[in-house]
Amino acid sequence: MSAGESRTETRHTHVERLRFLKQLDRETPSDQQLRLIVDNYATYKHEKVPHWLKRHARVILHFTPTGSSWMNLVERLFADLTQDCVREESFESVRELIAAIDEFLAVRNEEPKRYVWRAKGEDILRKIEKARAALDRVINS
Numbered sequence: 001m002s003a004g005e006s007r008t009e010t011r012h013t014h015v016e017r018l019r020f021l022k023q024l025d026r027e028t029p030s031d032q033q034l035r036l037i038v039d040n041y042a043t044y045k046h047e048k049v050p051h052w053l054k055r056h057a058r059v060i061l062h063f064t065p066t067g068s069s070w071m072n073l074v075e076r077l078f079a080d081l082t083q084d085c086v087r088e089e090s091f092e093s094v095r096e097l098i099a100a101i102d103e104f105l106a107v108r109n110e111e112p113k114r115y116v117w118r119a120k121g122e123d124i125l126r127k128i129e130k131a132r133a134a135l136d137r138v139i140n141s
Contacts, residue, residue, distance in 0.1 A: 006105040008098050014046035021049075025056055034059045039074070073115050080108075 009016040028034055038044060038061050053059055085104040091097040 006102050008101065010094075012041070012043060014043045014049055017041070017043045017046075017049055018052055021052065021056075021059060025059060030058075032058070035062060036060070037062045037064065037074075039064050076115055 007020070009020075024034055024036075036059070043049070044061060044063075053061065081101065081104055085100055086097070089100060091100065
């Protein structure tokens with residue numbers, strides 16, 4: 001898959017995950033390590049995926065913590081896709097929807113913009129501690 005190329009799958013099982021990993025492995029120069037940030041899908045835990053990963057040590061998966069979609073920039077991309085492409089539209093077929101998504105990604109990739117975290121880590125951790133303390137007060141009262 002070349003830079004800026006999109007890909008859709010009708011299912012999201014371990015078969016599709018392995019197909020994706022194999023494609024990345026094939027199309028990435030062998031002297032480069034592949035570090036993928038993925039969400040905690042059970043499909044990555046299917047016995048065939050860890051088995052394949054053991055034989056392809058340069059491919060390393062990093063899982064986002066369960067329940068932390070607010071940290072996940074992929075979720076941010078899907079929010080933009082929904083807002084800018086899907087929400088206000090009506091599609092007569094899945095093929096038409098995929099074409100709209102491909103167009104959205106093509107336009108976006110022409111002028112990519114980095115997501116920049118605006119919150120400081122300390123502030124986020126402080127809010128988490130404050131929320132935990134409030135929850136403890138509710139549970140213990």
